[in-house]
Amino acid sequence: SSSSVCESLSSVMLQLWLCLNAAVNSSSHAASPEDFPSSKRPERIDYKLKRQDSTKTLLIKSEQLLRIEEHDFAIRPGFGGGAIPVGIDVQVESIDSISEVNMDFTMTLYLRHYWKDERLSFPSRTNLSRTFDSRLVKKIWVPDVFFVHSKRSFIHDTTTENIMLRVYPDGNILYSVRVTVTALCSMDFSSFPLDTQNCSLELESYAYNENDLMLYWKNGNDSLRIDEIVLSQFFIENIHASSGLAFYSSTGWYNRLFINFILRRHIFFFMLQTYFPTMLMVVLSWVSFWIDRRAVPARVSLGITTVLTMSTIITGVSSSMPQVSYVKAVDIYLWTSFLFVFLSVIEYAAVNYCTTLEEMRKLKGGKLTPFPKMTTTLTSDPLTTPTQSPDIRPMEGTRLRRRRSARQNVDLLVSHSYMIDSYSRLAFPLSYLLFNTIYWSLYS
Numbered sequence: 001s002s003s004s005v006c007e008s009l010s011s012v013m014l015q016l017w018l019c020l021n022a023a024v025n026s027s028s029h030a031a032s033p034e035d036f037p038s039s040k041r042p043e044r045i046d047y048k049l050k051r052q053d054s055t056k057t058l059l060i061k062s063e064q065l066l067r068i069e070e071h072d073f074a075i076r077p078g079f080g081g082g083a084i085p086v087g088i089d090v091q092v093e094s095i096d097s098i099s100e101v102n103m104d105f106t107m108t109l110y111l112r113h114y115w116k117d118e119r120l121s122f123p124s125r126t127n128l129s130r131t132f133d134s135r136l137v138k139k140i141w142v143p144d145v146f147f148v149h150s151k152r153s154f155i156h157d158t159t160t161e162n163i164m165l166r167v168y169p170d171g172n173i174l175y176s177v178r179v180t181v182t183a184l185c186s187m188d189f190s191s192f193p194l195d196t197q198n199c200s201l202e203l204e205s206y207a208y209n210e211n212d213l214m215l216y217w218k219n220g221n222d223s224l225r226i227d228e229i230v231l232s233q234f235f236i237e238n239i240h241a242s243s244g245l246a247f248y249s250s251t252g253w254y255n256r257l258f259i260n261f262i263l264r265r266h267i268f269f270f271m272l273q274t275y276f277p278t279m280l281m282v283v284l285s286w287v288s289f290w291i292d293r294r295a296v297p298a299r300v301s302l303g304i305t306t307v308l309t310m311s312t313i314i315t316g317v318s319s320s321m322p323q324v325s326y327v328k329a330v331d332i333y334l335w336t337s338f339l340f341v342f343l344s345v346i347e348y349a350a351v352n353y354c355t356t357l358e359e360m361r362k363l364k365g366g367k368l369t370p371f372p373k374m375t376t377t378l379t380s381d382p383l384t385t386p387t388q389s390p391d392i393r394p395m396e397g398t399r400l401r402r403r404r405s406a407r408q409n410v411d412l413l414v415s416h417s418y419m420i421d422s423y424s425r426l427a428f429p430l431s432y433l434l435f436n437t438i439y440w441s442l443y444s
Contacts, residue, residue, distance in 0.1 A: 065122045066140075066167065073141040076212060077117040083211055086143045087114035087218035088203065088257055090241075092226040096180070098199075098234060098263070100189070101322050104151055105199055106182045113143050113175040114218055121171035134163040142175055143213065148202035148246075148256065153181035189321065192328045193270040194443040196237070201259040204246060208254075215255040217241050224259060234263040274317055274330060278337045281306050281313070282432060285344040289425045293351045293418065303345035310338045329443050336439075340432055344424075351420045 078084050089112050096106040120140065122130075147153055155177050156162040162178035185199035205213045217223035224241040239261040246256045285306040288299045314334050321328070 066120050067122075068139055071119045073119070073139065076141055076208065077115070077119065083208075083214040084115060085214045085216060086145075086205075087216055087223075088112070088145070089114075089218040089223040090225070090259060092224070092229070092239070092259075093178075094227070095229055095231060095236075098185070098197075098231070100187065100192075101320070103185055103187050103322060104182055105185050106180065107201060108178070108180045111145070111177050111179055111203075112218075113145065114173070115143065115175075116170075116172050117141065118171040120167050120173065122167075122169055124169040127169055129166050129168045132165040132167070134161040134165075137163055137165050137175070140165075143215075144206045144208065145203050145215070146206045147181045147183055148204050149184040151182045151184065153179060155179050189324055189328050190326055191443055192321070192330055193265055193267060193274075194329055195265055197234075197263045197265070199261060199263065203257040203259075204254050209252040210245070210255055211252070213255070215243075215257055217243060217257065231263075233266055233269060235266060237262040237264050270330070274313065275333065278310070278313055278334060281309050282337050282340050285341045286425070286428055288344060288348055289421045289428070293348075293355050293421065296352065299348045303341075303348060306341045307338075307345060310334070310341050314338065329439075333439060336435055337432075340428065344428065347420065347424050351418075354420065 076084055091110040091112075093108045093110065096108060098105045117140070156179070164174075164176045166174040166176075181201065183199075183201050185197065187195075187197050187199075189195060203215065205215060221241055224239065226236075226239055229236060239259070242258040242260060244256050244258065246254045248254065285303065288302050291299050291302070293299075317330055317334065
């Protein structure tokens, strides 16, 4: 019947539609890049990848322009001829720290090298230079300059390595790096903290002696530039460049460049932390001269306090300094001040002793009885009286008079012990003032 025919046609059409849909899905899946190996992918995908990796083709063009593959850059320029001149200039960015304990300083600077390598010359109509980063530096020859007496050094790498290479058409090259170096500085602390230190940063080629490489300052004294630098403890009096030669017994003579800077220490910090407290402690120890000599607890506690405070100041200064084998200026001042404080304690000990003797003698019923006056002298005639020979005065009698005079002075001092405090009130300040005058005139 007609109805059965229609149903059969509709089923056939449905099967055909399903087959076509399955064929379309399978063809789209087969065309995806993931189902093809890299060697059998369509050419359209290869062209797209080549367009994305355009930096590689540019780098190859630069290397071809400089003919890097045609030369052996493990050998210096002009090998077999004279020494290659390498100019240096430095811009000091900062002096980060100066350590007296470690005897070193840390400096950040821009180090620039200038030389000519005709192997890197290239044709150019505009005569413009080309600038590269650290990736090309590793493929060409660069000077092997290092820092003599350096403890630590590194090239900054934030956000990338701070290295710049500029090549000119005629083969002239500028190579610049930003580096931080910690180097040794031999300091003399004999006048510390009223001292002036002379430190230097030294540059030298490691492998090439003066027959192969000649280091020199690019622009003479103008080759060294410095930014405005403010240090906490030092003032930069002068900074200048110099050059010289260094000899090694096994390899010969090398050119060496020096960055010399003179540092003068700020004294105000040490005046607040060391000198003023020391002066106050010495003056405070003199207060005991005006306290009654019978007030033993007050004077003893004051003396012990000043002695301990001086010991603390000396210990604090010594802990922040290197253990040198010679006397520093601050040591002279501190130990002399400590001696004044210690003598003030000894002065009260003498006063207290004399006061105790005076009170004991008063308790016994009177002052100290002086020696009896000896008016007799020895003569050849024992019957001779002193009036008969008044001019004969032997040496033994003279010695007895001297002993009597010293004993009388001791008796006078014991009976008037308050006079020790009276003399100390004047003697101690004048002596300390004289010491300060001599000290500051010698070291300042």
